[in-house]
Amino acid sequence: MSFTSLQYFLFLALTAILCYRLTPRRRNPLLLVLSLGFYAAFGPQHLPFLIASVGLSYAAGRLIETAPDKNRRIRLAAALVLNLGLLFFFKYFNFFAELVMSMFAPQRVSAGDRVLNLILPVGISFFVFQTTGYLMDVYRGKIKAERNFIDYALFACYFPGIVSGPIQRAGTMLPQYKKPSVWDFEHIKAGFLQFLWGAFKKLVIADRIAVLVNTAYAAPAEHAGLPLLFAAVCYSVQIYCDFSAYSDMAIGSSRMLGIELMRNFDRPYAAVSMQDFWRRWHISLSTWFRDYLYFPLGGSRCTKARNYLNIIIVFLVSGLWHGAALTFIVWGLLHGVFQVIGKLTQPYRDGLRRSLHIAEAGRLSLLIKRSCTFALVTLAWVFFRADSLSAAIGILSGIFAAPWTLGSLTALGLSVPALFVLLLSVLTLFTADWANDRYKLSDKLCAAVTPRFVVYLVLFAAILLFGNYGAGFDPMDFVYFKF
């Protein structure tokens, strides 16, 4: 059930009506059943894996909490092995098995063959990380193990975030499930606005830009030079719009139900460094890695060399988390390497800036930093988007090797008016992001009836007219669904 389908609107409306009428004791079982139903709509065969992860982490949380001190670590380790083992087995077993086979018995590996015919449960990376975070928090004593199974299961299965996050923390979610849903029209207004904004980003920008990106990536040789560079930049916009759209719709849906989810994006392309980028991109994942991997590895409270190694390890794992493919590993590695290089070159860059009399927080400095960060992020996205390492290298060499003539951008599958609308939509997006950050635009809109309804009208009209839906369109899933 896609967030952009009519079924989902009806499902959400019905859920909201029911939620506000019930006490938590009755509401939570109902929300759980509806969440499981929502998840089962992606294929009932995925349900047992979700239930296994939920059951396992619930029991493990209780066992860790009640264990004597000397046994807590062992119980946590066992729980993590089992929980993360589920993720590893279904998501990575074939990848590593094929990698090993290609090294030791390449003649036995043929393209497209899988070692084991495994299904990949939808959202497994998200719910396993969420439950793993819970176990770590219980082990660290940050939260108490949840006794109410329904509430815990709801934390793990809550439908807005089950498929693609944001990855929630038990410490912020479980207390919300204990409170009754108090009808507050402010929640509905704010949630609906965020949901609609997400739908605009997905249907008007991400899916339209996807046409262009898919065309270029399918035949890079035909679009070499500037069109390929344009497509690479477009992919940076596409993935931001696609993923942040999902997050907006998830957060907006949940807000309408009176439950706040974690913010997942904060103008990532306004980042002034790679480190800053990761404070703004997929915040729920980057903070998860920070709290549950980077800090346990020693974080920055160690030698510089060890710190750099920690960064590389975290981003390698982050790359692997996104997908079982070498392209994702290289993407993660690139982000790690960029951060390390950034740290290594920081004194020299500062020195150069001072010698050129460029103010640190001045506009020029910000422009240069933002442009460089965006360029590096875009370079890494090429690996993220490409089907294979060789394809990614082909795209990069296509960008740099060919004569840099613009050629015809319309050869990328969009007409001139469509490109114009796309440009206008992207400008609207970045302006709105900036205005929201600077002037708290969404809060102001929620407080004023007329401007908010004008925004509703414009967004609805844009979606109806320019949205990627209906006959003749490929109903593309959200990019992050496959992770």
Place this chain on the structure above:
Amino acid sequence: MKREARKELCAIVLLAALLLGFAAFGSALLIPKRQNYGSTWGRYLKEPENSVDVLFFGSSISYCDVVPPVIWEEAGITSYVMAGPEQTLPITYYYLRETLKTQSPKVIFVEVTGAFFKQYQDFTKVNIGYMPWGRNRLEATFTAAEKQERTGLLFPLYNYHSRWDALTREDFSVTLKGYTADPLAGYTFLNTATEMTGLSPRNEVFDAENYEKNIANLGKIAALCQEEGIQPVFYIAPTYWRLSDEHLAMLESDIKGMTNVRFIDFNADDGLSDYDPAQDFFDLLHFNCYGAEKFSSRLAQLLTTQLGLSRTENANRAGWDARAEDFHALCTGQPGAD
């Protein structure tokens, strides 16, 4: 608080109304404008009320073969073709009901090879999507359209919103000013000639259940005609693409079992002998304008001699004469060859 709530409610109602208006205007603007090849409801509705004595229904065989201006010229009888591409008989039933809202024909013709069509052919979107809004369209949507077509039929922007970058001057003009009357009264002009070398079996796949449903719809059409005092004629057009003898006999027998219905197989008794196989056909199924003119003359003769129709009394004679001239003007060139 109450004032706030009232303000919000008013804004919601206003937003809904504006969106509805936007969707309605957007749909009207973005739907491709249909001037020929059947389902031309916009043009049909420009005919003066109760001015047409004969209506023709069916698939492309009807709108490519029947030239109402020729019937007028030959017999002084007004007629109109309201067929649709690959139109299934359940949809034809709703076409008949809808046409009867503005016209009161004395005779209707239904081309019935559609009895052997699949439950859904390829043009449901066109056949139903251009019908005027109302009960007939809604019933057709829910009973004669594929499930996956329903969203687009109920909400045309779903099907056509992506045309925004292909809008033409005609789209704006027709949306704002409306369609103009069809000078060919529903006929679609074809002038290419393909030489026919022999009969070809249609090799229709027979689906008994679906055939029964189609016959039931013919029954509904016959019943409606009886209610309205209309003479229904179910016919097989002259074509080189033939139903099997077995199926044809079955169809004939089923139709002859219906009361008040006339069945005519224009292929019977060497029905193709009146036509020039080198010059009169567009393809195995359709006439070009030369064949259509001959066939329409024959229909005119049939209407006056066998169906007892006389000249239409309240016809706009000048208008129909102009239509006949228009048709002949179109036909003056020599037919091309494929």
